[in-house]
Amino acid sequence: RIIMGIESSCDETGVGLVRLHDDGTVELLADAVASSVDQHARFGGVVPEVASRAHLEAMVPTTERAFADAGLKMSDVDAIAVTAGPGLAGALLVGVAAAKAYSVALDVPLYGVNHLAGHIAVDTLQHGPLPKPCLALLVSGGHTQLLRVDDVASTIVELGSTVDDAAGEAYDKVARVLGLPYPGGPPIDKAAKAGNPAAIAFPRGMTGPRDAKFDFSFSGLKTAVARWVEGAERRGEEIPVDDVAASFQEAVADVLTAKAVRAAKEAGIGTLVISGGVAANSRLSSLARERCDKAGIELRVPRPRLCTDNGAMIAALGAHVVAAGAKPSSLDFAANPALPVGTISV
Numbered sequence: 088r089i090i091m092g093i094e095s096s097c098d099e100t101g102v103g104l105v106r107l108h109d110d111g112t113v114e115l116l117a118d119a120v121a122s123s124v125d126q127h128a129r130f131g132g133v134v135p136e137v138a139s140r141a142h143l144e145a146m147v148p149t150t151e152r153a154f155a156d157a158g159l160k161m162s163d164v165d166a167i168a169v170t171a172g173p174g175l176a177g178a179l180l181v182g183v184a185a186a187k188a189y190s191v192a193l194d195v196p197l198y199g200v201n202h203l204a205g206h207i208a209v210d211t212l213q214h215g216p217l218p219k220p221c222l223a224l225l226v227s228g229g230h231t232q233l234l235r236v237d238d239v240a241s242t243i244v245e246l247g248s249t250v251d252d253a254a255g256e257a258y259d260k261v262a263r264v265l266g267l268p269y270p271g272g273p274p275i276d277k278a279a280k281a282g283n284p285a286a287i288a289f290p291r292g293m294t295g296p297r298d299a300k301f302d303f304s305f306s307g308l309k310t311a312v313a314r315w316v317e318g319a320e321r322r323g324e325e326i327p328v329d330d331v332a333a334s335f336q337e338a339v340a341d342v343l344t345a346k347a348v349r350a351a352k353e354a355g356i357g358t359l360v361i362s363g364g365v366a367a368n369s370r371l372s373s374l375a376r377e378r379c380d381k382a383g384i385e386l387r388v389p390r391p392r393l394c395t396d397n398g399a400m401i402a403a404l405g406a407h408v409v410a411a412g413a414k415p416s417s418l419d420f421a422a423n424p425a426l427p428v429g430t431i432s433v
């Protein structure tokens with residue numbers, strides 16, 4: 088069966104196509120993405136109205152590109168999945184409206200699904216079925232969560248999350264302080280390669296004895312970096328951008344991987360999946376690899392293209408939801424900007 092996935096929760100318009108095989112495996116056929124990130128760069132963050140308009144303009148061309156890439160016709164589609172939330176209300180609305188229209192026009196069932204679960208399900212396109220249970224560390228521009236995934240199509244439980252900024256948000260804000268472009272993840276990752284991660288001892292948030300074991304905090308770290316840079320500027324010193332980037336990145340990777348490995352050990356879970364845009368970070372994956380190897384935990388990190396927002400992740404989740412025999416969504420469901428991670432299909 089062919090499943091089409093539509094994503095529009097933030098600033099990427101994504102349309103993916105996958106094939107659900109009879110044995111339950113899911114194969115990637117097309118992954119077309121249009122991003123409005125360049126239009127947001129000068130604001131240092133996503134502007135919701137700009138994102139919504141860009142989705143409107145990109146939805147049909149991106150859909151056409153996906154079908155051309157896969158060599159399929161729209162009439163080949165057997166089911167449609169669309170991001171129902173969480174995300175920006177106006178942005179979600181565009182994808183949901185398009186998906187409803189295609190569902191009616193093609194007379195195929197529609198599944199409104201959870202964006203966060205999609206970030207996990209996408210790994211099955213690269214590494215095959217997920218063991219049940221597995222642990223997921225979801226790190227993106229809007230989210231930082233540690234999740235126990237009993238079944239990606241039906242049962243996800245949150246073990247912890249950030250109490251303030253998301254990891255990607257911290258990258259974007261620190262990049263700004265260092266005069267690096269938006270989005271901040273890639274330029275900090277690059278600068279850090281030339282820097283010394285032990286140059287500055289930045290704080291590791293939420294690691295005190297009284298802190299919640301699996302929650303995260305990055306706002307103190309962001310402030311510490313800003314204070315450090317201000318201090319150096321006040322003294323008229325040149326900012327060692329590479330060292331600051333490397334030391335900041337080390338603090339983020341240290342806390343994320345330490346908590347994820349600890350959660351896996353305590354829950355007796357043998358597989359860790361890291362996904363979301365920040366999973367593309369080179370130090371996060373190398374440190375996770377090191378610590379997982381030591382703890383005997385299997386680590387799965389989808390390739391960067393699959394980690395950032397895309398339509399294939401929604402098609403993949405849709406395929407698992409279809410395979411699980413879930414009921415299609417009623418055509419009058421509404422996008423939910425605050426859809427909880429435990430609600431996988433609406």
Ligand code: ATP
Pocket residue numbers: 096097098173174202226227228229230254255256258259270271272273276363364365366367368369394395396
């Ligand atoms: P959501 O949180 O709803 O999933 P999003 O669009 O913000 O939405 P993604 O597209 O998954 O999330 O990720 C974007 C984030 O990933 C940005 O904050 C960006 O800075 C960060 N990022 C991308 N590449 C890297 C990298 N190499 N290192 C660190 N962070 C990165």
Ligand code: MG
Pocket residue numbers: 097098099228396
């Ligand atoms: Mg994005």
Ligand code: FE
Pocket residue numbers: 202206227363364395396
């Ligand atoms: Fe995302």
